[in-house]
Every structure is written in C-alpha cells, then in structure tokens.
Amino acid sequence: MSERARLSGWTIILLTLALLPLYLHSARWIDFLEMTLFVAVLGQGWNILGGYGGQYSFGNALLFGTGAYIQALLQFKFGISPWIAMWFAIAGVVAVGAMVGFLSFRYGLRGSYFALITLAFAEAFLVLSRSLKSITEGGSGVQLALNQDPAQAIATFQFNFAGPFLKEYGFYYTIFTILLVTYAITWWMERSRFGAQLVAVRENEDAALALGINTFKVKLGAICLSSAITASCGVYYVQKFLFIEPGIAFGPSKSVEALFAPIIGGLGTVVGPLLGSVFIHGVGEATKMTIGQALGGRPGVDLILFGTILILVLAFLPRGLVGLVEAVWKRLSGGRDA
Amino acid sequence: MELLGFSLPSYGWSTIFGSTISGVFLGSIYALVAVGLTLIYGVLHIINFAHGALxxxxxxxxxxxxxxLGIDPYLAMLIVVPGGFAFGYGLQRFIIGKASHGKDEITLLVTLGVAIVIENMALFFFSATERSVRVPYDLDGIDLGVTYAVYPELAALVGSFLITLALWAFMTRTDTGKAIRAVSKERQGAQLVGINVDHIFAVTFGIGVACVAAAASLLVPTYxxxxxxxxxxxxIAFTVVVLGGMGSFVGALVGGFLIGVTEQLGRLYLGESLGVITISxxxxxxxxxxxxxxFGVKAG
Structure with a gap:
C-alpha cells in the first residue's frame, strides 16, 4: 500500500473512532468501544517488543499489574493526585520492565526461555501482591474511594458523578487519547533508526550484532517503551474501575489479552493491534447477540472463539489481518501499488 | 532465626522432617506432570503451553x-493412557504441526491457543464446579512416624518412578525410541535416513500426553x-523441567522432588501464601x- 493510501486509511479509522460514540450514544456500546481500545493499547505494548522485536513475552500482566498497583496505592495510601500518581506508575513500570529486560537479555534468553522468564516474573508478583498485605492490602485488593462531587471530577480523574458529557464520554476519550499517543509513538518508532534496528534484531539477531548493532541496548529500549505503554493501561484500568486485586493485575488473562490482538491483527505493524482488537471483540459481541441466548450465558464462549481465531490466523494468515487487507487491496487496485 | 528483619519461626526436627516427606510426595506428582513436558521439549524444542490443559x-x-461407569481411577489408566496418546498424536499431527509451519515461536503460540480453547471448553461444558472422586481407601495409609502417608500419595510416588523407568526403557530399547532420539539430536539428518519426522513429532507428543494421562489417574484420588x-x-511443571534440564527424564524426576520439598519447606517457614514464592x-x-x-545439555 502506498503511503497516501495508508494515511487516508488512518484518517478514516481515527475519525470513525472519534465520532462513533457521539453517534451511538449508548452506554453499552461505549463500554464495548472502551474495552476494544483498551485491548488495542495493551496489544500495542506487547507488539513493540513481540511484533517489532521478535521477543515474545508471556507475562505482560507484570507490567499492567505493576502500573495499576502503583496508581491505586499512591492514591489509597498517600492521597496523591491521580494525575501525579500516573507518572510514578509509568516510571515504576519502566523500571520493572528494564530490570526484567536487563536480566533476560544480559543472560541471552531467547525464544521459549524469554517467554518463560516473563511468565515467572508475573507469577512472582502475583504471589507477592497476595502475600505482602502490609504493602498491597493482600488478596482482597485495593478499593479507591468514590468521588461524588461533580466539581472534583477532573481533579480526582473520576467521571462517575461528572457533568453529562464527561460522565458519558470521559473514559472513552481518555482511552482514545492514550491510543492516539501510543500509536503515534509506535508510528514514529517504526520510521526511526531505532525501529529499523529492532526489526533487524527480530529478523536475525546474530547478523544484527555482526553489523555493529548493540542488540542488548535495542531490546532494552524496546522493553522500556513496551512497559510505558502497558503501564498506561494499568493507570486507565484503576481510574475506570477504582479497584485492583492480584488476580486481575498479575493473573494470566492480561498477558494473554495483550498478545491476542497484535498476532491476529498483524505482528510488527502499527495498525495490527487495533485491527485485531476490533475483530476479536466484534466477533465476540456478534456471537453474544446471535447465539448468546441459546448458550444461556455460560462462561468461556469468548475465549473459545478467541483461541480458535488465534490458531486459524497462525495457520492461514502469517501476516495477520493486515496481510489479508493488503492482499485484497492489491487485487482491487489491479496490483499497481504494492 | 532473624533474617533481614523478618523473624523466621523455628521448628523441631520432626516437623521439618515431616514437611520434607510431604514435599517428596508432592514432588512425585510434579515429576509425573513434568516428565511428559520434558520429553516434548527434548524432541520438538518447544514449551508445550497446552500441557496443563491436557x-x-x-x-x-x-x-x-x-x-x-464406576471405574476405579487407577484402573482408568488402562483407558486414558492409550486415549491420551491418540489425542496427543492427532493434536500434534493435524493441528499444532499444521498451524505452526515448522517455526518454533509459532508452535509456542499455537500451543497457547490450544490451551485456551481446551480450558474454556471445559469451563463451558463442565462449569467451574469442583468435582472430586472418593475412593474407599483414600484415607488409609502407613504411619511413617513424623507424618502419615495415604495410599494415593504412595501410589503417586511409586507411579512416578515406574513411568520414568518405562519411558527410559522405551527410549533406549525400541526402534521408535531410537528414532525419537535421532530426531531430537538431528532433525534433518534423521529425515535423510528415512525417518518420518512429522510422524515422530506426533508420536512424541502422543507419549507426552499419555504421561499426563497417567499422572491424571494418580492425581484424581487426591485433587x-x-x-x-x-x-x-x-x-510448577515448567520450573521442574527447567531445573532438571530441558529434555532430561532423570532431571524431571530429581527436579520434581527438589521443587516439592522446597515448596513444603517454604510454606513451613514463610507461610501458606508467601511460601510458593520459592518456586518462582x-x-x-x-x-x-x-x-x-x-542434567541438561547445552541447547543447540
């Protein structure tokens, strides 16, 4: 696809995302869109290191959970403003990510071994968050006080009792802004020298090293960027739900959600995680609306579908939905611009 | 004992010894689950994320x-072990092998997808309800002085040794075992001398799942x-496999016992909830x- 086609594609996507909720005007659909964008950001966090860098993390919940806990605990224990807490959350997660990255890459862990160590760190933090009651409040989690004063809505970063517009759309435009910023960073990264070096590491790490690329530094940079993006998801989650507990924070479900979207959408592409997230949540919602009644609301259907889609995409669409869209585009435009 | 400001409780030898013994029993169960995982890793060079789901x-x-049908869990082994083999063979040959295009990192993700599908199908069809089997002899056992060992624990201990021994014999004494070892050492070379690598991969995966099925029979009376x-x-099985050395049977057995004992001592000293941190x-x-x-050799 030409750069022009890409730009017009992005304009259409972003305008749709910016205006759709105003048109839909329904709490249920806005919730659905919020969740879709949330997973699109979570997926981009994974995509930076996994998609561009070829380092598959199976423990991104470590980054999400640490961010969420810092955001929640700074407010809960010290009454720090959420707008200040979020910078500590991002910095804290980058520090944790850098530590994991430093240890893993310093000792040359690749492939299965890197996947396992990320999983191990997430599990260790799960156990710690459950056991260290004096710091984390233990298994019952942290519940933030609900602000009921409309005048304080922005100061407390809580929109439940805000004015009509903020109450309805506040969190949607929060996650939309986070999406804009993180995707712009990814777009910039893809075109930068650093991005090219990261892709070189993915394609052939030894060759990249031989060409004089400091692969350790490049991978460390990628895990830091990945951490910052994933941290923003943790911050968003806490402000929206005002609650965090060990299972949600560090359990395997966030790690899995983070990798579904980019793999299904298209690894190592800016739009991939968004496309993947829209697709899986769209399919999930469509299933609920069509045969949900027949299934009697039993749990598990979503994930059976997502897992099946994952396997099918891996089997038949090695470049994900992005690859499919590009192939269709090529055919429609008569193969003129590839 | 004082350690970094935390005071660790001190126990008598009999308590520590009792914890160690129960750690050995727990470890035998870990070893059982890990043996199949280490076999699959040794040959296919991938971590099978679907192992727990299977x-x-x-x-x-x-x-x-x-x-x-009222079949005793231990007798059920005669059905679930061949069934597990067939299921594992088919899963690798027709789904995992086909979907992963021979790339290790894709295989990793496919097994994760399989795990998610199987786990949620179980949730969908069987619900989250806990179901347990009560065999008439599940509380009978032998008094070891410091602790009391029930028959299901003893069966798991003996079972883990027998299964490891049987696998070792199979790998060294049979032609299929030799073919598996050939594929694990040199994939392309094995193909050149006429070994059907896809078939061997599927057989290995099948044996791995058969081991897990045997483990399931031994686990059901207690879990x-x-x-x-x-x-x-x-x-825990991942930890055992990595500790023992990926691909090593003896490693899986020794690793299982080490992790089991460490976990029990961890629980004794650090408490039920923090104790499991020792594994991570x-x-x-x-x-x-x-x-x-x-016991592992350097990965190639």
Missing part, C-alpha cells in the same frame, strides 16, 4: 469414567477436578544462571 482434560476423563487445575500444575524464585534463578538445568 492434564485437566485427562483428569475429567478419569472423573467421568468413575462417576458414570478435585476443575477447569483451572491444569494451570496450577503447569507453571528458583525458576527465575535457574533460567538466568543455569538455563541448561541440573
């Missing part, structure tokens, strides 16, 4: 054989079955400082 599925099979039971064991800590340290484990 264990859970086999436990449901054992449960339903007991619940519907309740629910859709999440696999994930409880799988992370061992896992991280082995991965970083000795990724070949205790």
């Amino acid at each position: 264990l859970m599925l086999a436990m449901y099979a054992v449960y339903f054989l007991w619940n519907i 309740a079955v629910h859709p999440q039971i696999g994930s409880l064991f799988v992370l 800590v061992i896992f991280i340290f082995v991965l970083l400082f000795r990724p070949t484990g205790l």
Whole structure:
C-alpha cells in the first residue's frame, strides 16, 4: 500500500473512532468501544517488543499489574493526585520492565526461555501482591474511594458523578487519547533508526550484532517503551474501575489479552493491534447477540472463539489481518501499488 | 532465626522432617506432570503451553469414567493412557504441526491457543464446579512416624518412578525410541535416513500426553477436578523441567522432588501464601544462571 493510501486509511479509522460514540450514544456500546481500545493499547505494548522485536513475552500482566498497583496505592495510601500518581506508575513500570529486560537479555534468553522468564516474573508478583498485605492490602485488593462531587471530577480523574458529557464520554476519550499517543509513538518508532534496528534484531539477531548493532541496548529500549505503554493501561484500568486485586493485575488473562490482538491483527505493524482488537471483540459481541441466548450465558464462549481465531490466523494468515487487507487491496487496485 | 528483619519461626526436627516427606510426595506428582513436558521439549524444542490443559482434560476423563461407569481411577489408566496418546498424536499431527509451519515461536503460540480453547471448553461444558472422586481407601495409609502417608500419595510416588523407568526403557530399547532420539539430536539428518519426522513429532507428543494421562489417574484420588487445575500444575511443571534440564527424564524426576520439598519447606517457614514464592524464585534463578538445568545439555 502506498503511503497516501495508508494515511487516508488512518484518517478514516481515527475519525470513525472519534465520532462513533457521539453517534451511538449508548452506554453499552461505549463500554464495548472502551474495552476494544483498551485491548488495542495493551496489544500495542506487547507488539513493540513481540511484533517489532521478535521477543515474545508471556507475562505482560507484570507490567499492567505493576502500573495499576502503583496508581491505586499512591492514591489509597498517600492521597496523591491521580494525575501525579500516573507518572510514578509509568516510571515504576519502566523500571520493572528494564530490570526484567536487563536480566533476560544480559543472560541471552531467547525464544521459549524469554517467554518463560516473563511468565515467572508475573507469577512472582502475583504471589507477592497476595502475600505482602502490609504493602498491597493482600488478596482482597485495593478499593479507591468514590468521588461524588461533580466539581472534583477532573481533579480526582473520576467521571462517575461528572457533568453529562464527561460522565458519558470521559473514559472513552481518555482511552482514545492514550491510543492516539501510543500509536503515534509506535508510528514514529517504526520510521526511526531505532525501529529499523529492532526489526533487524527480530529478523536475525546474530547478523544484527555482526553489523555493529548493540542488540542488548535495542531490546532494552524496546522493553522500556513496551512497559510505558502497558503501564498506561494499568493507570486507565484503576481510574475506570477504582479497584485492583492480584488476580486481575498479575493473573494470566492480561498477558494473554495483550498478545491476542497484535498476532491476529498483524505482528510488527502499527495498525495490527487495533485491527485485531476490533475483530476479536466484534466477533465476540456478534456471537453474544446471535447465539448468546441459546448458550444461556455460560462462561468461556469468548475465549473459545478467541483461541480458535488465534490458531486459524497462525495457520492461514502469517501476516495477520493486515496481510489479508493488503492482499485484497492489491487485487482491487489491479496490483499497481504494492 | 532473624533474617533481614523478618523473624523466621523455628521448628523441631520432626516437623521439618515431616514437611520434607510431604514435599517428596508432592514432588512425585510434579515429576509425573513434568516428565511428559520434558520429553516434548527434548524432541520438538518447544514449551508445550497446552500441557496443563491436557492434564485437566485427562483428569475429567478419569472423573467421568468413575462417576458414570464406576471405574476405579487407577484402573482408568488402562483407558486414558492409550486415549491420551491418540489425542496427543492427532493434536500434534493435524493441528499444532499444521498451524505452526515448522517455526518454533509459532508452535509456542499455537500451543497457547490450544490451551485456551481446551480450558474454556471445559469451563463451558463442565462449569467451574469442583468435582472430586472418593475412593474407599483414600484415607488409609502407613504411619511413617513424623507424618502419615495415604495410599494415593504412595501410589503417586511409586507411579512416578515406574513411568520414568518405562519411558527410559522405551527410549533406549525400541526402534521408535531410537528414532525419537535421532530426531531430537538431528532433525534433518534423521529425515535423510528415512525417518518420518512429522510422524515422530506426533508420536512424541502422543507419549507426552499419555504421561499426563497417567499422572491424571494418580492425581484424581487426591485433587478435585476443575477447569483451572491444569494451570496450577503447569507453571510448577515448567520450573521442574527447567531445573532438571530441558529434555532430561532423570532431571524431571530429581527436579520434581527438589521443587516439592522446597515448596513444603517454604510454606513451613514463610507461610501458606508467601511460601510458593520459592518456586518462582528458583525458576527465575535457574533460567538466568543455569538455563541448561541440573542434567541438561547445552541447547543447540
């Protein structure tokens, strides 16, 4: 696809995302869109290191959970403003990510071994968050006080009792802004020298090293960027739900959600995680609306579908939905611009 | 004892010894689950993320054989082990092998997809309810002085040795075993001398799942079955496999016992909830400082 086609594609996507909720005007659909964008950001966090860098993390919940806990605990224990807490959350997660990255890459862990160590760190933090009651409040989690004063809505970063517009759309435009910023960073990264070096590491790490690329530094940079993006998801989650507990924070479900979207959408592409997230949540919602009644609301259907889609995409669409869209585009435009 | 400001409780020798013994029993169960995982790693060079889900599925099979047909969990082994082999063979040959295009990192993701599908199918069809099998002899056992060992624990201990021994004999004495070892050492070379690598991969995966099915029979009398039971064991099994050395049977056995004892002592000293941190800590340290484990050879 030409750069022009890409730009017009992005304009259409972003305008749709910016205006759709105003048109839909329904709490249920806005919730659905919020969740879709949330997973699109979570997926981009994974995509930076996994998609561009070829380092598959199976423990991104470590980054999400640490961010969420810092955001929640700074407010809960010290009454720090959420707008200040979020910078500590991002910095804290980058520090944790850098530590994991430093240890893993310093000792040359690749492939299965890197996947396992990320999983191990997430599990260790799960156990710690459950056991260290004096710091984390233990298994019952942290519940933030609900602000009921409309005048304080922005100061407390809580929109439940805000004015009509903020109450309805506040969190949607929060996650939309986070999406804009993180995707712009990814777009910039893809075109930068650093991005090219990261892709070189993915394609052939030894060759990249031989060409004089400091692969350790490049991978460390990628895990830091990945951490910052994933941290923003943790911050968003806490402000929206005002609650965090060990299972949600560090359990395997966030790690899995983070990798579904980019793999299904298209690894190592800016739009991939968004496309993947829209697709899986769209399919999930469509299933609920069509045969949900027949299934009697039993749990598990979503994930059976997502897992099946994952396997099918891996089997038949090695470049994900992005690859499919590009192939269709090529055919429609008569193969003129590839 | 004082350690970094935390005071550790002090116990008598009999308490410590009792914890160690129960750690050995727990470890034999970990070893059982890990043996199949290490075999699959040794040959296919991938971590099978579906291992826990397959264990859970086999436990449901054992449960339903007991619940519907009244078959004793230990006798059920005669059905679930061949069944597990067939299921594993088909899964690798027709789904995992086909979907992963021979790339290790894709295989990893496919097994994760399989795990998610199986776990949620169990949740969908069987619900999250815990189901347990009560055999008439589950509380009988032998008094060891410091602790009391029930027959299901003893069966798991003996079973883990027998299964490891049987696998070792199979790998060294049979032609298929030799073919598996040939493929694990030199994939392309094995293909050149006429070994059907796809078939051997599927046989290996099948044997791995058969081991998990045997483990399921031995677990059901002591552990309740629910859709999440696999994930409880799988992370520990990963730790055992990495500690013992990926691909090593003896490693899986020794690693299983070491992790079991460490976990029980960890629980004794650090408390029920923080005690399991010892497993993650061992896992991280082995991965970083000795990724070949205790008995593994350097990965090629």
